Amino acid sequence: MKVKIKTGDDYQIFEYDGDLNISVITLIERLDAPIEYSCSCLQGICGACAMLINSRPCLACKTFLNEDQMVKEYGQITIEPLSKFPLVKDLKVDRSILFDVLKDCEIWLENDCGDGGDVDFEYEMSLCLMCGCCSEICPNYKLGDFAGAHLAVSSSKLVNQESDEKHLKNIKNNYKKRFFSHCVKSTACEDVCPMKIPTQRAISKMNRKSVWKIWQLLNLD
Numbered sequence: 001m002k003v004k005i006k007t008g009d010d011y012q013i014f015e016y017d018g019d020l021n022i023s024v025i026t027l028i029e030r031l032d033a034p035i036e037y038s039c040s041c042l043q044g045i046c047g048a049c050a051m052l053i054n055s056r057p058c059l060a061c062k063t064f065l066n067e068d069q070m071v072k073e074y075g076q077i078t079i080e081p082l083s084k085f086p087l088v089k090d091l092k093v094d095r096s097i098l099f100d101v102l103k104d105c106e107i108w109l110e111n112d113c114g115d116g117g118d119v120d121f122e123y124e125m126s127l128c129l130m131c132g133c134c135s136e137i138c139p140n141y142k143l144g145d146f147a148g149a150h151l152a153v154s155s156s157k158l159v160n161q162e163s164d165e166k167h168l169k170n171i172k173n174n175y176k177k178r179f180f181s182h183c184v185k186s187t188a189c190e191d192v193c194p195m196k197i198p199t200q201r202a203i204s205k206m207n208r209k210s211v212w213k214i215w216q217l218l219n220l221d
Contacts, residue, residue: 001065002076003027005035007090011078020071024060024079025049028091036090044194047129050136051091052080057136059129059194082136095132101147105174107154110164117160125157125202127195134189134199146182149189149199151175156202159209172210179203180211 003014005028014031025042028035040046042061049060054070054077065071070078085093102108128150135141135148155175162168183203190199 001071003031004076004078005031005033005091006078006080007035020064020066022065024051024053024063024065024077027065027077028060028079036088036092038092045129047131047194050082050095050131050133050194052078052082052136054078055080057082057133057192059131059133062194082132084136084141085132093132095130098130098132098135098148098150101151101178102154105147105151105155105178106167106170107151107158109158109162110167112161113163121201121205122157122161124197125153127197128153129195131194133192133194137188137192139186139188140182140184145178147178149179149203151179152183152206153197153199153202155179156205159206172206175206175210180207 001016001020003016004011005014012033014033016027016031018030022030025037025039028037037049037051037060039049039061041048044059044062047059050057051060053060053063054068060079065077068077070076079091081087081091082093082095085095085097088094130150134150138148140146141148152175155171158171159168162171187200190197193199
């Protein structure tokens with residue numbers, strides 16, 4: 001099998017003829033080359049090993065060679081770093097902007113005595129790994145004003161819990177400014193989420209809470 005790994009502006013080419021019942025992370029470890037990458041849990045619960053595998057953003061520890069279509073049909077695999085985050089080295093990128101967005105948009109609880117919500121829904125939203133796959137696949141995401149789908153997911157957990165009206169208003173306003181005004185509704189974020197989070201439900205909930213309600217007050221369609 002041919003293995004192409006992007007390192008800097010070029011690709012390193014390797015040949016691999018071992019067991020295919022392994023993850024991409026294990027493959028990288030077995031190659032005789034000092035490839036830099038991020039990983040932590042190796043169990044698909046930390047999100048650190050997100051990268052592009054045959055052009056699709058996914059977790060390298062949960063992507064197995066014997067399940068990949070390109071490997072099965074063509075005997076090759078291409079591994080690249082996520083392209084929408086600053087490159088550190090080889091396959092390692094800096095995803096700290098994802099966490100900075102949550103701080104900038106005040107995604108925390110000031111007072112958790114709100115009217116409660118759907119516990120099952122909020123649990124689903126809490127599964128977000130902050131891996132960056134949704135931002136990578138989004139056709140409209142780039143470092144800048146658009147925060148990406150993880151903002152909608154994180155915001156949707158809080159809107160029924162927060163009772164501080166000022167803070168709740170800030171959360172809604174930040175959502176409108178950093179997400180709603182830029183989202184093109186491609187739904188690609190939900191397709192690639194490694195945790196299968198229903199991001200469209202989160203977006204719909206936040207739209208109802210922070211945008212559509214205003215339209216109704218203004219008697220707009």
